[in-house]
Amino acid sequence: MISSSDPIANIKNTLEKYDRIGVWLSGGTDSAIGLYLLQLHNIKTTILPVHGLNLNRWKKGAKILRDEISENVIKIVREKFTNKSHLLNDLYCFDYDLDYELEVNKTHRDYHKPVEDKLIDEGKIQIMMGFATKNPPAPILTNHQGRDSWRDKTKANNKIPFIQRDKKWIASQYKKYYLMEDLFPITVTCNGVIGPCKQCFPCQEKKWAFDVYDAGVRQ
Numbered sequence: 001m002i003s004s005s006d007p008i009a010n011i012k013n014t015l016e017k018y019d020r021i022g023v024w025l026s027g028g029t030d031s032a033i034g035l036y037l038l039q040l041h042n043i044k045t046t047i048l049p050v051h052g053l054n055l056n057r058w059k060k061g062a063k064i065l066r067d068e069i070s071e072n073v074i075k076i077v078r079e080k081f082t083n084k085s086h087l088l089n090d091l092y093c094f095d096y097d098l099d100y101e102l103e104v105n106k107t108h109r110d111y112h113k114p115v116e117d118k119l120i121d122e123g124k125i126q127i128m129m130g131f132a133t134k135n136p137p138a139p140i141l142t143n144h145q146g147r148d149s150w151r152d153k154t155k156a157n158n159k160i161p162f163i164q165r166d167k168k169w170i171a172s173q174y175k176k177y178y179l180m181e182d183l184f185p186i187t188v189t190c191n192g193v194i195g196p197c198k199q200c201f202p203c204q205e206k207k208w209a210f211d212v213y214d215a216g217v218r219q
Contacts, residue, residue: 007169010161011037014129015045017158022116022125025049027069029187029206030162033173035073036215038181039081039088047088048125049074052112053095067093072186092119130161134166136208167209174210188214201206 014021015038023038025031049068057129071091078085096111116128135151156164174184191200196206196213207213 005156005164007156007161007165008037008041010156010158012041013043014127014158014161018045018049018126020046020123020125022048022050022092022119022128024050024112024130025070025073025126027051027073027187028172028189028202029167029184029210030133031070031130032073032123032183032187033170033179034129034162035088035179036080036179037173038129039077039084042081042084042087045087047136048092048119048218050092050119050128051094052108052115053093054108055095055097062065066188067091069186073183076183086173092124093138127159129161131162132146132160133162134164136166136168137207147185167205171209184210185216191213202205 023031023035025035035047035049040143049070051067053065053067068092074088074091078088081088094115096108119125132148132151135148151163154160154163158160162170168183174180187194188195188212189202189206190196191202196203196215197209202211
């Protein structure tokens with residue numbers, strides 16, 4: 001497995017090595033910029049965006065479902081690179097039902113990994129990429145519930161190219177490629193059902209990096 005702390009080098013190496021790549025697309029800032037950067041450097045690789053829709057959020061009253069957000073991300077990325085839009089497939093969506101409060105021993109990966117294995121076994125993809133980032137420094141945020149410790153320990157490779165960069169690096173990429181006015185505003189990070197709640201770990205992390213919550217909310 002290719003290993004480099006440079007996110008762009010990892011992306012380029014992965015695109016060079018594989019012809020069919022799967023991408024976890026959540027509708028959040030990290031996966032949206034990940035898809036954009038993949039397509040930016042893409043020459044010949046077919047990309048399949050994959051989204052796991054947690055129906056439990058809908059049951060609890062979520063007004064915005066992230067599969068719709070993910071589809072909008074794909075639409076914008078295609079419009080940015082019309083000459084290679086054929087390389088970016090439609091969203092592959094599956095659903096599951098996970099209540100984080102009741103099923104404390106389960107994570108979304110328990111539902112995502114079988115889908116990843118299925119897509120690889122069927123030959124639809126050769127590798128699945130995710131765009132998790134390193135945690136912010138511990139003293140920065142006040143709410144650490146949902147802070148995944150593995151994000152502090154994992155080395156970057158061609159499956160998780162951003163893991164040695166934090167969300168401030170993600171913010172720098174949105175600004176570098178002038179995406180703050182179109183791609184960034186449609187992304188959703190909050191774990192709440194109506195959001196932005198401004199209290200959950202993802203909300204605080206986004207505010208730390210971008211100085212705004214979801215939908216450009218500043219206060």
